Amino acid sequence: MSVALPRLSGRAAERAALVAVLALLAAAPLFLTPYATSTVTRIMVFALLAASLDLLVGFTGLPSLGHGAYFGAGAYAAGWCAVHVTASGPVALAVAIAAGAVVAAIAGCVAVRARGVFFLMLTLAIGEVVQQLAESWHDVTGGSNGLYGIPAARLGGFSLIDVGARHWFVLAGFAVGAAAVRCIAASPLGDTLRGIRDNEARMRALGYRVYHYKLAAFIISGAVAGLAGGLLAAHQRLVTPPDVGLGTSILALLAVTIGGEGSLWGPCVGAALVVVITDALGSSLGGHGPLVLGLLFVVVVFALPGGLARAVAARRRAAS
Amino acid sequence: MSAALSCAGLRREFGAVRAVDGVDLSLPAGARHALIGPNGAGKSTLFRLLAGGLRPSAGRIALDGADVTRLSEARRARLGIGQTFQHSSLFLSMTAGENVALAAERAQGRPWWPLPRAHAARRERVGQLLGEVGLDGRVDAAVMALSHGERRQLEIAVALATRPRVLLLDEPAAGLSPAESARLADLVRRLPDEVSLLFVEHDLDLVFRLATRVTVMHLGAVLMSGSPEEVRGSPEVQAAYLGSGRRQDLFLAPASEPASEEE
Numbered sequence: 043m044s045v046a047l048p049r050l051s052g053r054a055a056e057r058a059a060l061v062a063v064l065a066l067l068a069a070a071p072l073f074l075t076p077y078a079t080s081t082v083t084r085i086m087v088f089a090l091l092a093a094s095l096d097l098l099v100g101f102t103g104l105p106s107l108g109h110g111a112y113f114g115a116g117a118y119a120a121g122w123c124a125v126h127v128t129a130s131g132p133v134a135l136a137v138a139i140a141a142g143a144v145v146a147a148i149a150g151c152v153a154v155r156a157r158g159v160f161f162l163m164l165t166l167a168i169g170e171v172v173q174q175l176a177e178s179w180h181d182v183t184g185g186s187n188g189l190y191g192i193p194a195a196r197l198g199g200f201s202l203i204d205v206g207a208r209h210w211f212v213l214a215g216f217a218v219g220a221a222a223v224r225c226i227a228a229s230p231l232g233d234t235l236r237g238i239r240d241n242e243a244r245m246r247a248l249g250y251r252v253y254h255y256k257l258a259a260f261i262i263s264g265a266v267a268g269l270a271g272g273l274l275a276a277h278q279r280l281v282t283p284p285d286v287g288l289g290t291s292i293l294a295l296l297a298v299t300i301g302g303e304g305s306l307w308g309p310c311v312g313a314a315l316v317v318v319i320t321d322a323l324g325s326s327l328g329g330h331g332p333l334v335l336g337l338l339f340v341v342v343v344f345a346l347p348g349g350l351a352r353a354v355a356a357r358r359r360a361a362s
Numbered sequence: 363m364s365a366a367l368s369c370a371g372l373r374r375e376f377g378a379v380r381a382v383d384g385v386d387l388s389l390p391a392g393a394r395h396a397l398i399g400p401n402g403a404g405k406s407t408l409f410r411l412l413a414g415g416l417r418p419s420a421g422r423i424a425l426d427g428a429d430v431t432r433l434s435e436a437r438r439a440r441l442g443i444g445q446t447f448q449h450s451s452l453f454l455s456m457t458a459g460e461n462v463a464l465a466a467e468r469a470q471g472r473p474w475w476p477l478p479r480a481h482a483a484r485r486e487r488v489g490q491l492l493g494e495v496g497l498d499g500r501v502d503a504a505v506m507a508l509s510h511g512e513r514r515q516l517e518i519a520v521a522l523a524t525r526p527r528v529l530l531l532d533e534p535a536a537g538l539s540p541a542e543s544a545r546l547a548d549l550v551r552r553l554p555d556e557v558s559l560l561f562v563e564h565d566l567d568l569v570f571r572l573a574t575r576v577t578v579m580h581l582g583a584v585l586m587s588g589s590p591e592e593v594r595g596s597p598e599v600q601a602a603y604l605g606s607g608r609r610q611d612l613f614l615a616p617a618s619e620p621a622s623e624e625e
Contacts, residue, residue, distance in 0.1 A: 230467050237464050240453040247413065247451075248465050248524055249439030 067213055071206030080277075083209045085317045086216040087273045091290075092297040092309035093223050094266035099295070100304030101227060102259045103239030104154070107162055108169030109294050111149065112142040112264035114176060114286020116271025121189045121281045122182060131195030131202065131211055135272040142268015143261050145172065150260030154253060166288070173287040188282030195276040208277050215273045219266050224306055226262060235259050236304075293320070296335065300342045302351025311350055364427035366391045366558035367412065367443070367528045372421035374407055381407040383582035384421070389528065392555045396573035397562045398593075400602070404582040405562045406448055409532050412560070413445045414438040425528065444526025446517040448533050448562075452505050458516050459501035462488045465523035488523075494552075495519040496545050511542035518549065529553070531561040535568050547572055570594065578602070 067086065071079045091113050098104045119141030120134040128134070149168040156164050176183045183189055194203045195211060202208050226232055234255050237245050245252050275281050284290070293316050301312025315338065320331045327334055346353045365388040374382040382404045389395050397405050410416040412423060414435030423431045430438050439445075453461050463484055489501055495515040500508070508516060514534060521529060534550075535543045543565065550572050553559060563569050569576060570590045577587040580602045586593065593599055 233460065233464055233467070236455065237453050240455050241451060243415075244447075244451045244453065245464075246434075246436045247415070247439055247445055247447075248520070249436050249468050251436055 064213075064217065068210070071209050076205040079205050079209050081317065081321060083205075083212045083277050084321060085314045086212050087270050087277060088294070088297065088317050089310035089313040090216050090219045090270040090273065091267055091294050092301065092313040093220055093306050094263045094270060095294045096298050096303055096306055096309045097223055097226065097235075097259060097263040097266070099298050100302075100306075100309075101232060101235040101239060102256060103242075104256065104259070105162060105295065106153075106165040107288070107291050107295065108149065108153075108165035108167070108172075109263075109267055110286045110288065110290035111169045111172035112146045112267035113271040113274070113290060113294075114172055114281070115145040115264075116142040116268030117275045117281040117285055118176065118183055118189060118271075119268070120272035120275040121192045121279075124192050124195065124275065125189070129193045129196045129201075131197045131276060134195060134276065135215060135269060138268045138272025138275070139265045140268070142271060143265035146264020146267070147257070147261045150257045150264070154256040154260055166291075169286075169288055169291050173283055176283040176286050183281075183283075186283060188280055188285075189275075190280045192275055192279040192281070194279065202276070212273045212277050215269060215276075219269045220306070220310070223266055227306060231255075231258070293335075296339055298349075300339060300349055302349025302353070305349075305351035305355075308349050308351030365389055365424070366393070367423075367425055367560070369408075369412060369423045370421060372408070372411055372423065373419045374404075374411055374416060375419045380582050382411060382418075385579075385582075385584055387577060387584070387587075389558050389560055391558055393558045393560070394550070394572055394574045395558075395560045396569040396576045397560060397579060398564075398566065398569055398576060399579035399585070402581075403579040405579055406532055407582075408579070409445070409530050409560075409562060413443055413530055439524065442525075442527035443530065444521040444524045444528070445530040446514075446521050446532060446534060448536070450510075450513050450517065452513060452516060452520070454505050456505060457501065458492060458497060458503050458505060458508065458512075458519075459485065459488045461505060461516060462491050462519050462523045465520045466491070469524045491519045491523050492516075494522065495549055510537050511539060514538060514542070515546070515549075518546075526557060528558045528560070531559065531563075533562055533564060535563055535565045543568060 067082065070082045074082065091109065095106065095109045098106050098109075116138035120138035123134045123137040149165070153161060153164045153168065177186050179185075194201045195208070196202070197211060200207070202211050234245070234250060237250070238252055238255060242252055274285065294313075297312035297316045298309040299312070300315060301310065302308030316335060319327075319335050319338070323331060323334075342349060367389040369385060369387050372382055372385040372387075373380065385404075385408055387408075397408070399405055407416065411418050414430070414433060414437070418431065421431070422429060425438065425441055425443065430441065433441070453464065456464070466484075466487055485501065489498075492498065492500060495518050497512060497515055497519065500512065505513065505516070514537070518531070518534065521531075535546055538546060547568060550559065561572075573590055575587065576590050576593040578585040578593060578599050585602055586596055586599055588596075
């Protein structure tokens, strides 16, 4: 005898999926090996970075190649704070958010005045400057050796030493960051950013201060990327120049493109694919992870223009 | 009383071409003023100069007597200049309601609010504005799914949502069917008296029905400015505007009663 399951509405289905994913992420340390748990933790860090970039690329129409800079600023600031000031996890994350926002504010003042390929080149240059700074400012960043010896984050008197505790700490940070991005995307500010992406000239004609809104998006995006960087420092307890470099920026942009810009969940899925292919499957692919990632990118661009999220949305529309 | 919008000696050059050449124009409060002229006369350039999309090479623009010549387009919009464009300029990934809401929320001054807005009040205001332009029940329609005529109507709803004191409409009836054009005329007649209207239009029948004053431009300069009857009867305008005179019927035979000042 077959049992007819109640059909959920679109929004209810989304909520159910979100709860299921969060429950799975929370339970991951209970049934996964420490290495697999660590990979899932890394996915969350990278997913938050991709979601923050989506706020720029998908919602504001500003494809940035320098997002590693704000991520790195957050990671180094949190690590430095943990080593020299306090091991408190929340304090380190607050410092990371502030560092990401400040670097993004400085970079954004210049970058958002440019458009198209000039914007892309400016953000690329900003990323390079921050990476060079990470390699040469030895006293603060540890130079090319990286910032190591970061103590385990402390929370409420507990030291988050084991993999599971760090995973839950990162999960909490990821949930807060992703919820903040989602909230902004659903607010009038999010609508304004989408308006700028669609038709900047019309927004000006309506009286919007486009420069201010683009700068605000840049700073918020940088703050969330900084938070992701702080979570990386808490998870790895080591920050190196490659973590903040062009490679990280490109992988984040790849995650957004593969997942589908403007959807928030799509870039998170894209980030999971990127981390799994580059990190987890990297060794079993004989070092050809980047090649597989490149092929995946080409396939998505041709077969799923708009990424996974748009393909799913199209299927839903066709089914309804 | 000062004019709602005025310009004096307005000039704009593109290299050796003088697109707008020393234009003086005054738009009294509550005016229904049409700007006509053959293609290339400089009408759209003048619109962009007045709205702030282009900077003039020389001249002065005043809004309610205050000099706004050096103010940006966005600043002028916040001071009360609303506009629609010759070519459709909407937010294509959004619904009709979202397009209007974006304009309305700027006018209400709370677009930075970080939490989801009060949906009920927003939808009511948006629905009212869409109803005014004849788009009842189209709140959730995607812009891409709207017909050309509906998009033109939506453009006007978006402009009205900013609560403008001066409304600049650039060819609002372009591509509209006769029924849609009639609806547009009805909408313009119902505009509040405090809104001053300046519109560019090639449909001369519509111009003579709606306008209380008509300015004719030719080769970047004002050829004449007067009542619809004066413009209609001017041989100079007929020669400049029609060239070969193939459509003199538009001038010689009134299509309908001209608008009165009370409308």
